[in-house]
Structures are given as structure tokens and as C-alpha cells.
Amino acid sequence: PSSLLHWTRRMIEIRKQNPAFGLGSYTELPSSNPAVLAFLREAPPNGEEGDDLVLCVNNFSRFSQPTELDLSAFEGRHPVELFGGVRFPAIGELPYLLTLGGHGFYWFRLTRVASRIGRRL
Template sequence: MSSPSSLLHWTRRMVEIRKQNPAFGLGSYTELPSSNPAVLAFLRERGDDLVLCVHNFSRFAQPTELDLQTFNGRHPVELIGGVRFPAIGELPYLLTLAGHGFYWFRLRDDLRPRRPAAPARL
């Protein structure tokens, strides 16, 4: 329990991430074609919650290219560390995954106009 890198803390973090993203439990499932047969990629979507999951089933590092043109302009934000990846463009999206590695991304739409803040009440 005292080690922040323990399996217990990792598992708690994964459960927390899953709870924060309703698409994991109740969202639609759409498999995406991957250029690498060792890599499984799919989307989970529920309402505004859009999660891209990419999993490497090989014990070796693997590259893959994903056709994400539908999400052109969106920024994948990695769910575990909150790291913002480069925007998706018209070309296939290139990712490299560690052996048995995975990414879970929230696909943020930075092109949507932001709501203006409500005026302060006096």
C-alpha cells in the first residue's frame, strides 16, 4: 500500500479512469482497422465521451497506423497521464506501442467553439 508503483495503486487508477469515462461501460464499440495485425484498435463512444483504445498483443514493441480522418483536428489526450498527443490530420495516425502496451485516449475536439463564461453576478 505504501508503494505508489504497486499493482494495487495501478488497479485503483484504472478503475478511476473507467468510472470517469462512461463510454467504457455503456458506450458503443467500433473496431478500427490497424496496419499491424498485432495491434487492436477500437472506439468507445457515449454522448460526448469518445475514447480511442489501442492495444499491442505482441511481447515486442509494435508500430501501427490508424485511419482517423473522421476525427481530423482532434487531439488525443492519454487518459492515464493526461498527455496531449499531436492533432489528428488527414494522413494515417502513427503510434508505437511497447510490448503488451496500450493507450487509452480521449479524443478532444479543440475546434468546437468554447462556451463563453457566464457573467459574474454582483
């Protein structure tokens, strides 16, 4: 389970599950840290419920790096990490703070939260 082959297979599986990586638009986001590259990938709508919006944040430094991202356009959505399914705190109007380990990265799906009556907000 800790082999490079297993990790590579998992990366390919995640990429296949998220059409935004192959067909999506690319939008670079300003980062408060020049060592961190952040961008959005969004797949074209395909008529199915929901959208495919993926946020990628990459640390190009060998040292841990903090960054603040302006994600206010996605206020109320929750970043869900694609590898472990961990839900991060909701995006608000303030800059979103992330810290990445050396050469670390995050791939998040920006999900809408279902309301109590089952509709998406």
C-alpha cells in the same frame, strides 16, 4: 505508488470517469499491424457539453510494434492520454502513426480543441 493495487485502483478510477467504457458503443478500427487491436468506445449523448469518445489501442505482441490508424473522420481532434493527461499531436487526414511497447496500450480521449473565442471546433 508502484504497487499493483495502486495501478488497479487508478484503472478503475479512469473507467468510472469515462462512461464510454461501460455504456458506449464499440467500433473496431483497421490497424496496419495485425498484432495491434484498436477500437473506439463512444457513450450515448447525455445532454452535457462535449462528447465521450475514447480510443483504445492495444499491442498483443511482447515486442514493440508500430501501427497506422485511419482516424481521418476525427480530423482536428487531439488524442489525450487518460492516465497522464498528455496531449498527442492533432489528427489529420493522413494515417495516425503510433508505436506501442511490448504488451503496451493507450487509452485516449479524442478531444475537440477550443477556438480563440471559446467555442469548440
